[in-house]
Amino acid sequence: MSDEEWERFLRESVTGAAQAPVEPSARDREAQGRLRERPGPPAPWRAHPAARPRRRTGWYTAGFVAALALLAVALFPQQLTGWPRGDDGAPDGAPLAAETERPRGAPGDGPRLRPTVAEPFRGSPAARWGDGGAGITVPEARATGWMDAAGVERALRQSRDFLVASSLDPRVLRGERPARAIALLNPHQEDVQRYLRTALSTAAPTPETDPLLLFSRFRPDQALPVGDVVKTRGRLTYREGKRGAVEVTADVTFVYPVTPAAGGGGPDAEVVRTIVRRSIVLSWDDPDKVVTEPGTASLVSYALDMTNGGCGEPTGYFTPPFGAAGGPSATGDPVDPYDRSAPVGGGGASARDCRAATRS
DSSP states (O other), rough: HHHHHHHHHHHHHHHHHHHHHOOOOHHHHHHHHHHHSOOSSOOHHHHOOOOOOOOOOHHHHHHHHHHHHHHOOOOHHHHHHHHOOOTOOOOSSOOOOOOOOOSSSSOOOOOOOOOOOSSSTSSGGGGEEEEEGGGEEOOOOOBBBTOOOOHHHHHHHHHHHHHHHHHHHHHHHHTTOOOOHHHBOTTTOOOHHHHHHHHHSSSSSSSSTTTGTTTOOBBTTTTEESHHHHHHHEEEEEEGGGOOOEEEEEEEEEEEEEEGGGGGTTTTTOOOEEEEEEEEEEEEEOOTTOOOTTTBBEEEEEEEEEESSSSSOOOOSOOOOOOOOSSSSEEEEOOOOOOOSSSOOTTSSGGGGEEEESOO
């Protein structure tokens, strides 16, 4: 080796030869390992990963089907669910809220199930109504006419007492004298007292003297009540009447389930629902202007609609049409006895106005 070659060798051994391979550092070796494990361009620091495209076809289809199902239930609730929708649109079984104004239509119709002794209100809108006097709504009392608020409250309470005593008292339903109801009527109102004497004493009442115009009665040898519950729905309203009186109007429907007395009311006995809607106006008069007695009211008017209570000439009792021996058939226009949206027609106890029920 010449002196020049020896000198170049020594120099390159210190500075490194051009194009000579260089040993990578530990950090470089780690980076190269990560690249081999995850090929592709590195993600920038603090960058969010790109969102994956979502397939929306399934969700759109499911939402469209659900919307169609909800629309069908809203339009055809009875056909799809079998639940009748009541006055408030709730399904069958839920108690109805108190009636505070006249309904805009009849309650929804559900499955036409026959009543039984165990379930006398089965298949009827009345299943959701109140029991007895609890189904009669009493409004808030305010000073009106000659009465302060406390007096109006008392008049409303006694008006409901009259309805209970005349149409819900078990003894009256069995045909006994409605003494408690009569005690709430003004004894000085001669035309009403004359009607009461005639209606409750004659065996052959006329349409004008029929006791059913004011009282609900069944012959115990012909019909027996099923259970001890009568379903009711209705309300009281009031206003100032003549000479400052407080005039209370009752509009209440009563549903009476009964069974033939001949069968003894066994578990398999036939059950018929007699449905009566009454409109009664009572005037609680100022004793300084009208001859009356404390705690009594003058009878202003009364009317009723009745179905499944018998047809023909009045007998003074409801006569439900059991089996084939129901007496004369209804002759009037068909009526939905649960429809409370129209005013009471009146006169339903007579043969001239006997109407057939579209449901019971």
